[in-house]
Amino acid sequence: MTLTFWACGPLAPAPGSAASGPQAQNVSVMQVKQADVPITVEASGTVTALQSVDLRAQTNSIVSQVLVKDGQNVKKGELLFRFDDRGDRASVERARAQLARDRASLNDLERQFNRAKELRAQNFIAPSALDTAQSNFEAGQALVRSDEAAIQSAQVTAGYNELRAPISGRAGIVSVYPGSLVQANSSAAPLVNIAQLDPIGITFTVPETQLASLLAATRAGELDVEALPPPGSAKGVASVKGRVTAVDNLVDASTGTIKVKAEFDNKTQALWPGQYLRVRVTLRTLKGVTVVPQAAIILRGNERSVYVVAPDGTAKLVPVQLRQAVGEQAVVEGLDATAQVVMDGKQNLRPGTPLRIQGAAGAASRPASGASK
Secondary structure: OOOOOOOOOOOOOOOOOOOOOOOOEEEOEEEOEEEEEEEEEEEEEEEEOOOEEEEOOOOOEEEEEEOOOOOOEEOOOOEEEEEOOHHHHHHHHHHHHHHHHHHHHHHHHHHHHHHHHHHHHOOOOOHHHHHHHHHHHHHHHHHHHHHHHHHHHHHHHHHOOEEEOOOOEEEOOOOOOOOOEEOOOOOOOOOEEEEOOOOEEEEEEEEHHHHHHHHHHHHHOOOEEEEOOOOOOOOOOOOEEEEEEEEEEEEEOOOOEEEEEEEEOOOOOOOOOOOEEEEEEEEEEEEEEEEEEHHHOEEEOOEEEEEEEOOOOEEEEEEEEEEEEEOOEEEEEOOOOOOEEEOOOHHHOOOOOEEEEOOOOOOOOEEOOOOOO
16 A cells, blocks of 8 residues: 655745735835924015105296206205295285384374373373273284284295105106196196105005914014015015014905005115015914925825834824925924925825835935835
């Protein structure tokens, strides 16, 4: 009788077959950063002069001199226009002559009043005569005071023939020339506009959802703002720094925004009234926070998580709390400062999947430390 024995055991893998277990996945990673992150709001704004004055004539006259040029920088009190003042100077002289005549009459009335008092003391005249002399004297005094006021009025009117700059700033386009007729009319075109350029303001609006943060920042101290270079600016043009000076007292119900005003130093005149540009307000700064790219965050309902490289070179899913989204970056909690988060290739991962970390673009890939090779 012949006995046949069969050996039982694992079969050897076929030549070229893959080893058992998950395969290493190609991924790119990024080191977690610790940084101070400013929380900002961007908005569109319009540059406005803090002071702007339209100069108009206050008298009907002829322009005799134009002492300001288009675009000239002027100082407060600087003489800009002269008008023909011959008629007004004559009025001043006429008022002075009237005052001199009435003062002479007043002196005569005063003498008559004093004489009447002496005669009345001697009972040479009736009481009514003394009363009449006193009334004439007091009327003469009132007439002199009226003449003095008339002189002041004439001098004020004559002063309108010189137009001076009420503020320091830059003059616009001058609209009159010597010989032009000007009239005291509020609806007439201004002779020139003067706008203050330094400092200068920017008015912009922010969504009402940012109102609480904006008010909290203003109560905490001076709130910084920067005006970004307008489109078409030369490369390398820096933004202009300023500060928020006022927040409006009501929200525009039709747009859901609130108006904010900021002030900027403008010695270089980089900002111009009427200019439209973007501004960035720094509401607060998060100190020493953990920052990762938003592309690394996995969204699952209300949960947020990221894959990190475990010490054994495998993928580890770590839940995180999103504190703030800042552009393409996100401030999170729940990660070690030394962690490396997976960027590309995370869609093919499961917890425990071996990782092969990709190098720079064009470089050969390499397995993560401890990953299957």
